[in-house]
Amino acid sequence: MPTSEMGTVAYLAEPGRVEFRKYPVPEPGPGEIVTTVDRANVCGSELHIWRGDHPEIKEGSLGHEALCRIDSLGEGVETDYAGEPVEEGDLIAPVYYLTCRNCTACLHGQFHLCENVYEYWSRSPEEPPHFHGTFGTHYVVHQDQYFYKIPEGLDPSIAAGANCALSQVMFGLDETGVEYGDSVVVQGGGGLGLNAIAYANERGAETILVEGVEGRIDRGREFGVDHVVDFRQYDSVDARAERVRELTDGVGADVGVEVAGVPEAFTEGISLLRDGGRYLEMGNVTPGAMTDFDPGLLTRKSIDITSVVRYDPWYLHRALEFLAEQTDTYPYEDLIDAEFNLLDVDEALQQSDSREVTRATLLPH
Numbered sequence: 001m002p003t004s005e006m007g008t009v010a011y012l013a014e015p016g017r018v019e020f021r022k023y024p025v026p027e028p029g030p031g032e033i034v035t036t037v038d039r040a041n042v043c044g045s046e047l048h049i050w051r052g053d054h055p056e057i058k059e060g061s062l063g064h065e066a067l068c069r070i071d072s073l074g075e076g077v078e079t080d081y082a083g084e085p086v087e088e089g090d091l092i093a094p095v096y097y098l099t100c101r102n103c104t105a106c107l108h109g110q111f112h113l114c115e116n117v118y119e120y121w122s123r124s125p126e127e128p129p130h131f132h133g134t135f136g137t138h139y140v141v142h143q144d145q146y147f148y149k150i151p152e153g154l155d156p157s158i159a160a161g162a163n164c165a166l167s168q169v170m171f172g173l174d175e176t177g178v179e180y181g182d183s184v185v186v187q188g189g190g191g192l193g194l195n196a197i198a199y200a201n202e203r204g205a206e207t208i209l210v211e212g213v214e215g216r217i218d219r220g221r222e223f224g225v226d227h228v229v230d231f232r233q234y235d236s237v238d239a240r241a242e243r244v245r246e247l248t249d250g251v252g253a254d255v256g257v258e259v260a261g262v263p264e265a266f267t268e269g270i271s272l273l274r275d276g277g278r279y280l281e282m283g284n285v286t287p288g289a290m291t292d293f294d295p296g297l298l299t300r301k302s303i304d305i306t307s308v309v310r311y312d313p314w315y316l317h318r319a320l321e322f323l324a325e326q327t328d329t330y331p332y333e334d335l336i337d338a339e340f341n342l343l344d345v346d347e348a349l350q351q352s353d354s355r356e357v358t359r360a361t362l363l364p365h
Ligand SMILES: [Zn+2]
Pocket: 099, 100, 101, 102, 103, 104, 105, 106, 113, 114, 115, 116
């Protein structure tokens, strides 16, 4: 690769203001891969930072969901993390964080909680190797950053989202334990919710979606949900809990999945479950947003609560395999509803923020 090649990154100079900067494309160090970004999705985390809602991050590189093409391999990189040989030109999906395997969490096998996950997350592009975020023409995959080759035949536009929502959902539901015949109530029909429905279906569960937005309900049906509890029809927590009991032999759901991302959903979720049920908290990610909590009810109902952030990195491999197998079963291609040139990243962020589009993709080339 000629050392004179320049690449572009979208840089958040301050909340709401994105600038483009150019840097020389680096040579990969040992264990690294320099890639060109094939496509990158706009996800909730970018919007959170872009709006200025993140408690610490107010500037830096943006982007974490992406599909990348290998430009040059650093010394020692011969396969992906599933042992598949890789070469220049291959399409890969990188996990969006690092797994150091040396910290306390890693030593306990909790790779998703690695203390060094965000070594390069949102770093200033001024710092070499410059390409720290996926909103750019290039992206550097670091040592200790798991990545996987895209399975043959999998549509790149579908594969690009695997390293966030789907991996997250598969990990969360596995940690909670969803078994054949379980009833699973999903609170919220956004990207996480649709993936939860699809994955729970494939595990042999009966699924219930609690949602009040028409388009999201329609999509839930397209993703094979068995029942919908419509907020507009069941307009109180009691009414929704009653409806879920009707759908579950009068007892409540075996498993609840909070992917609505509002604190009140947590309180409500407990009331949708049967005694001895299991609850997965995954949608609320901002500390400090409060809701009422009834510990006595929790004890009486003996609910197991599981909460997860990120996922063990090999889940990305499972997610890609899942997508490759289920492409014809679920309309994943409909989830990406807008494509933008990288240079129109402002527009992509604005339209995602105002929910004019559900999932925007940036195409840098
Ligand atoms: Zn670690």
